Structures are given as structure tokens and as C-alpha cells.
Amino acid sequence: MSKLIKVEGYRQLLDPTQTEQGIKQIKEFFQMNLSTALRLRRVTAPLFVLRGLGINDDLNGVERPVTFPIKDMGDQVAEVVHSLAKWKRLMLAEYAIKPGYGLYTDMNAIRGDEELDNTHSLYVDQWDWCRTIKEGDRNLAFLRKIVCSIYAAIRRTEYLVCETYPQISSFLPEDIHFIHSEELRRMYPELTPKEREDAICKQYGAVFIIGIGGKLGDGKVHDGRAPDYDDWSTPNEDGFYGLNGDIMIWYPILNRSIELSSMGIRVDKKAMMRQLELTGKMERAQLYFHKKLLNDEMPLSIGGGIGQSRLCMVLLHKAHVGEIQASIWPEDMRRECAAAGMPLI
Secondary structure, X not given: OOOOOOOOOOOOOOOHHHHHHHXXXXXXXXXXXXXXXXXXXXXXXXXXXXXXXXOOOOOOOOOOOOEEEEHHHOOEEEEEXXXXXXXXXXXHHHOOOOOOOEEEEEEEEEOOOOOOOOOOOOXXXXXXXXXXXXXXXXOHHHHHHHHHHHHHHHHHHHHHXXXXXXXXXXXXXXXXXXXXXXXXXXXXXXXXXXXXXXXXXXXXXXXXXXXXXOEOOOOOEOOOOOOOOEOOOOEOOOOOEOOEEXXXXXXXXXXXXXXXXEEEEEOOHHHHXXXXXXXXXXXXXXXXXXXXXXXXXXXXXEEEEEXXXXXXXXXXXXXXXXXXXXXXXXXXXXXXXXXXXXXXX
């Protein structure tokens, strides 16, 4: 398993019972803090949506969704969600949520094309959230404010874990550092995007990388983003492009950076059409979701996803996400992990 990181001398700090209790504590405490900080109400979310409406998240555009025919609907095809990036915005309109307020939900997904390693699983669980904003909120200052609120909730949760389990020590820095992906490229032009993330996160401990999805000065993207939810093409006040990004931390257990959240200000009509054109996806403008946005039937918004199992993994100092969640893993990975002291559930 070439992608598996085995930590020399690794041992679990919590036994299975403590681990399950810690997972429950983290999930309950963090979502309460998140909903309070961002003024979000909880809503129930779908596991699958109909194909052809433009609602499912297509991630990088190459991942295949899990599908199945619906017998009682003439074998119409349903897709298991990759995320609820666009569905949440429909719900903001459905519930007529005013600016300054929003919603969150427990999102469960299956990503059959995921490359499995210490932090990636076939099963994805995250807090998907979305909040209605005003036109005047579509700027970096507002984005930074929301990022800082989320990061503060993460740090409060870390403090609770450390108080509950004294054998676990805090490692997150007090503040999160902001940098644009183009600035990062110029700092480390010889490195790959992943290597740049490692370098900047190792330096600062916690980083929000702005501008994920648009082409950088070398003509390449830092990482892929769909063209129809995050705004990665609007000029911002820092002189670069993009009103989205990733919350990343340096994780000393694995000696690498880890992404905890992908988020951003969502596209308005102008940004969506520009990004559809830039990516050669103009045909999507005829889909259900996209028509509603173009017809002003959905509010301006900001939103994102925060990995539940991944957050539990780092706060409980685990070396593999499979120590947190039950999923399917290759047998050789299970054997290697067990031999390395990180048995998978």
C-alpha cells in the first residue's frame, strides 16, 4: 500500500471504548458550537438525489457517483450524493432563511472512486452548512471572519478533548494563517500543490488557502473545484482571484498537512456563468439547479463542509481514519495497519 503512512512507534492513546465516547463528545460539542457561532439550524438531508437536475456535487468532474434505478418511478436513476454543496442552497430558498442565518446537516456520502489512505475513505461524513448572505458580504473580509469562527469552534473542541483525556495534548495554534494559492505558488514554485500545503502548514500550524479551482500564474490549478458552487474566479481585494478556500492544519502524528474543511462564498449568476464558460460546462446552465440560480430563485450564500471522521481523527490523535469510522478497506491495508498498531474498525 504505497499511499499508506505507517507511523514509527505509534500507539493508540485511547482504547476502543474511550474512542467511541470521544467521537460522540466531539460530534455533539462541535456541531453545537458551529451552529451557535454561525447561527445555523439543523435540517434533515438526503442520501441520494435524482440524476440530471444538477444538484449533486461533481467534485473534480471525474468521480463516478453510486447510482441505482427507482422501480416506482419508471427506473429513473438516483445518485448517492458526493456532497450537499448545491442542495443546501436550494434549502435556504425553501426555508426562506434570511441573511445572517443558515442551516447545517449531517451529510453521509459514498465515493467509490476515492483513493484510500490514512485520511480518505469510501464513506464520507461531514457537517455540510450554508448561510444566506447579503451582496455586501461577498468579499474576503467576510470570508476570513467566517473562517475564524469555524477555527475557533475547532480549537474549543480540542480543549474539551484535552480536558477529558489528559493523555492527549493540544497542538493547534491559537490563530489561523491566511494565504492565497498564487502567493503560495510563488513562495514554492518548485513544489507540487500538496508539497506547498505541507510546507506552509508546517510553518504556521493552521492555514486557510484562498482561491482553490482557478488557474494560477503557471496555468495550473492548486486543486480542482466544480464551476457551479464555490466562487473561485471573482477578483478579490488582495489582487488575486477567488472567494473560497480550504482550512488546513499540520498534523504531527502523520507529519503532514490535512484538510479539515472546503468552503467559500458561493457563485452568483455572473460568477457561475463565467466559471461554466472557463471549464467548458455551459450546457449545465439548462439544468434545474442552475436555472433557479439564474432566475434569482436562490439567495446569495456562503457554505462548506467539515469532515466529521477526519476532525475526530486529528483531535483524538489517531493515525488512520479507519480507527474512527467503519468502512471497507483492502485486506492488505488492514493487515499493514494492524501490524503498525492502528487496527481499522
